[in-house]
Amino acid sequence: MRKLKSALLYTALALVANAAMAEGPDIAALRSGDMDKLTISDGMTASDVPFQTETGGTATLTDYRGQVIAVNFWATWCVPCREEMPSLAALQDSFAGQNFQVVTIATGRNSPQAVQKFFDEVGVTTLPQHLDNGMGLARSMGVLGLPATILIDKNGNEVGRLLGGADWNSDSARAIVQALIDG
Numbered sequence: 001m002r003k004l005k006s007a008l009l010y011t012a013l014a015l016v017a018n019a020a021m022a023e024g025p026d027i028a029a030l031r032s033g034d035m036d037k038l039t040i041s042d043g044m045t046a047s048d049v050p051f052q053t054e055t056g057g058t059a060t061l062t063d064y065r066g067q068v069i070a071v072n073f074w075a076t077w078c079v080p081c082r083e084e085m086p087s088l089a090a091l092q093d094s095f096a097g098q099n100f101q102v103v104t105i106a107t108g109r110n111s112p113q114a115v116q117k118f119f120d121e122v123g124v125t126t127l128p129q130h131l132d133n134g135m136g137l138a139r140s141m142g143v144l145g146l147p148a149t150i151l152i153d154k155n156g157n158e159v160g161r162l163l164g165g166a167d168w169n170s171d172s173a174r175a176i177v178q179a180l181i182d183g
Helices: 001-024 035-039 079-094 112-122 136-140 169-183
Strands: 068-074 101-107 130-132 150-152 160-162
Touching: 035 160, 035 169, 068 079, 068 169, 079 101, 079 112, 079 136, 101 136, 101 169, 112 136, 150 169
Parallel strands: 068 101, 101 130
Antiparallel strands: 068 150, 150 160
């Protein structure tokens, strides 16, 4: 009887520990400042609708599986996007060489030339210049305004989203990204 109780207790502890690990890090506890606007998501799988890469090819968010990604939807005419983009570049630079990527996707009618001009004007050289001209990816991910940044975990599941501009180079943003990388 004692062995049965021990086995049941061990099994229960293992199940609770596995469930806690499956849920991932508690990013809600790391939010402060601009990151207070980060809405915790239900973990749905990110869209596989293709977008145009900066080299003219196509890619999907599933191509980033195995990495934590911050997908930023923006447009060349968006003033908060102009203010936010340098902090996204700084966030990318903070995690260089780690399992993290900022994936910037200009959504709507943005020509490659206008995107390049925008990046030149804000002094960003380290972020991709992907396009979603038909807005298929943005629509499939429920993006209703710009800028919108969606955090996706290593398994390709949405874990949080922030609508509007934010300082992505803040201590809170870096702590959230680090927790997702470590989780």
